[in-house]
Amino acid sequence: MAKVTREMVERAGVDVDQLLELLVKNAAAELTTYYYYTILRANLIGMEGETLKEIAEVARIEDRNHFEALIPRIYELGGKLPDDMKVFHDMSACPPARLPENVTAENILKVLVEAERCAVRGYTQICNMTFGKDHRTYDLALAILNEEIEHESWFSEFLGEGPSGHFMRRGETSPFVSKFLK
Amino acid sequence: MRVFTKKDLLKYNGKNGRPAYIAYEGLVYNVTESFLWKDGNHQALHKAGQDLTEALKSAPHGKEFLKKFPVVGILKE
Numbered sequence: 001m002a003k004v005t006r007e008m009v010e011r012a013g014v015d016v017d018q019l020l021e022l023l024v025k026n027a028a029a030e031l032t033t034y035y036y037y038t039i040l041r042a043n044l045i046g047m048e049g050e051t052l053k054e055i056a057e058v059a060r061i062e063d064r065n066h067f068e069a070l071i072p073r074i075y076e077l078g079g080k081l082p083d084d085m086k087v088f089h090d091m092s093a094c095p096p097a098r099l100p101e102n103v104t105a106e107n108i109l110k111v112l113v114e115a116e117r118c119a120v121r122g123y124t125q126i127c128n129m130t131f132g133k134d135h136r137t138y139d140l141a142l143a144i145l146n147e148e149i150e151h152e153s154w155f156s157e158f159l160g161e162g163p164s165g166h167f168m169r170r171g172e173t174s175p176f177v178s179k180f181l182k
Numbered sequence: 183m184r185v186f187t188k189k190d191l192l193k194y195n196g197k198n199g200r201p202a203y204i205a206y207e208g209l210v211y212n213v214t215e216s217f218l219w220k221d222g223n224h225q226a227l228h229k230a231g232q233d234l235t236e237a238l239k240s241a242p243h244g245k246e247f248l249k250k251f252p253v254v255g256i257l258k259e
Contacts, residue, residue, distance in 0.1 A: 018227060128240070
């Protein structure tokens with residue numbers, strides 16, 4: 001644990017235990033999403049499914065990167081991860097992104113976009129809590145938020161929600177979060 | 183419809199098998215079945231058995247999320 005780091009954050013007025021619980025819950029959401037997206041991606045088949053497979057894969061890999069990026073901050077602030085995977089799964093900040101009963105590309109997209117929307121809400125909350133108080137957690141949550149917002153946009157645009165403001169991402173994955181992974 | 187006082191509401195905190203109820207703008211909602219209200223806790227910040235009318239103002243979502251939960255009563259001021 002980085003003792004002075006935690007002290008500074010507490011002194012700035014953040015309830016660090018509450019923040020840690022949120023960070024761990026979001027780490028659980030990222031890792032479980034990585035798992036569930038593996039199944040969703042595998043079921044994106046056929047003419048429609050194959051179109052979505054690439055962005056589902058990018059979102060899957062970036063969510064795992066978010067998990068990896070969150071872990072150092074949790075330990076710096078004096079937190080830890082549960083040693084029981086089931087406990088960790090069940091404390092996720094977002095509901096499981098399970099394969100829908102009626103497996104169609106559109107139904108999978110709906111699961112994907114809801115998962116991303118939950119993540120956008122979660123990181124917005126962490127940004128709001130830490131803004132001007134815990135600069136490192138804020139920077140990390142904002143970086144993740146940027147990527148979650150892009151994921152939401154990708155999936156919602158495929159559902160026909162408005163014109164697209166982006167092109168397919170080129171280059172490395174996690175353009176915002178990669179600085180925390182080096 | 184059942185009338186809850188704030189003291190009544192406190193009992194429905196989602197702990198030890200009890201249902202999780204929350205109040206918003208005078209209505210009491212049963213959120214027991216929600217994945218996001220396990221053990222009566224929501225995102226480390228909120229607990230069941232409370233009136234969350236004020237808290238929802240700073241939440242990263244609006245009251246539309248409450249629509250999917252059954253209303254089980256009204257909260258008496």
